Amino acid sequence: MPSFDPSAQAAYSVQDYSPRAQIEGLEIVDLARFNDDGGAMTELARLDAGKVQGLPGFEARQMNYSVMEPLAIKAFHLHKRQTDVWYVPPSDKGLLVVGDVRADSPTRGEVRRIVLGDMRSRLVRIPPGVAHGVRNLMPARPMSIIYFVDVQFSVDEHCDEGRLPWDHFGAEVWETERA
Numbered sequence: 001m002p003s004f005d006p007s008a009q010a011a012y013s014v015q016d017y018s019p020r021a022q023i024e025g026l027e028i029v030d031l032a033r034f035n036d037d038g039g040a041m042t043e044l045a046r047l048d049a050g051k052v053q054g055l056p057g058f059e060a061r062q063m064n065y066s067v068m069e070p071l072a073i074k075a076f077h078l079h080k081r082q083t084d085v086w087y088v089p090p091s092d093k094g095l096l097v098v099g100d101v102r103a104d105s106p107t108r109g110e111v112r113r114i115v116l117g118d119m120r121s122r123l124v125r126i127p128p129g130v131a132h133g134v135r136n137l138m139p140a141r142p143m144s145i146i147y148f149v150d151v152q153f154s155v156d157e158h159c160d161e162g163r164l165p166w167d168h169f170g171a172e173v174w175e176t177e178r179a
């Protein structure tokens with residue numbers, strides 16, 4: 001076994017492969033993608049009067065389509081009542097950052113970075129009180145987000161579009177990992 005020089009030895013650590021921190025109420029659902037030589041097909045959601053199968057307690061009241069320019073960051077959005085269910089197509093690639101800022105949550109303070117798209121088809125359920133932001137990781141292409149919400153958008157006293165600064169969890173959370 002080699003021994004390392006003093007500066008490498010001082011900086012040395014073993015990669016941490018332990019499971020990532022969970023956030024209470026945050027769910028990731030893998031979707032089936034049926035592909036053939038002609039293309040691919042994915043069911044995003046089956047709805048029974050707005051209730052989404054496989055996501056108990058979530059009732060879709062609006063569906064949105066959002067486009068982000070290359071490398072753009074939208075962060076952080078924080079809802080008091082609204083749950084979001086996000087989908088980024090497998091052809092795109094984005095970094096979703098979620099942080100639990102609920103005062104009474106067992107996972108309060110946990111921050112997770114989740115790559116969306118990038119060949120995978122997944123829904124991500126983001127409960128109220130979990131701040132969320134996204135970066136388009138593609139340097140030359142717009143990224144699409146399709147998302148369901150259970151509160152209809154309004155600009156009156158019912159508006160639930162809270163915001164936190166983009167660097168609330170530190171600016172480095174948006175950087176590509178270097179390890």
Ligand SMILES: Cc1cn([C@H]2C[C@H](O)[C@@H](COP(=O)(O)OP(=O)(O)O[C@H]3O[C@H](C)C(=O)[C@H](O)[C@H]3O)O2)c(=O)[nH]c1=O
Binds near residue numbers: 064066084
């Ligand atoms: C959310 C929303 C917005 N708007 C109008 C209001 C503004 O004139 C314009 C941009 O609104 P906003 O700056 O809130 O949009 P985004 O920054 O793209 O954010 C939205 O998309 C990201 C991904 C989120 O997660 C947010 O929750 C959602 O607000 O669209 C509407 O007319 N209806 C709507 O449902």
